[in-house]
Amino acid sequence: MYSLPELQAQLGAFRAKLAEATEHTNRAVELLDEARETIVTAYAQAEPWLPPELEGATEGLREDAGRLSAAGELIDGYQARL
Secondary structure, three states, X not given: OOOHHHHHHHHHHHHHHHHHHXXXXXXXXXXXXXXXXXXXHHHOOOOOOOOHHHHHHHHHHHHHHHHHHHHHHHHHHHHHHO
16 A cells, blocks of 8 residues: 555656657647648549548547547546545
8 A cells, every 4th residue: 555645756757758648649649730731732623532541530639639638637636636
């Protein structure tokens, strides 16, 4: 069993890793958005071709970012109650 200071330290470390994962996820979404823009610009067509996996990857990362945000809010609430 952890003491309160140890638990708070563990939660702080988890929160730091969660923030790092969120940053990486957000950067991945930005890169996919840049890839989409590059593809559309390169083809310069009324209906440019986009790889079908691009939309799924973008949506998946946006969902991951939402889950990471929700986890952060839960940890913040838990820490506040300690």
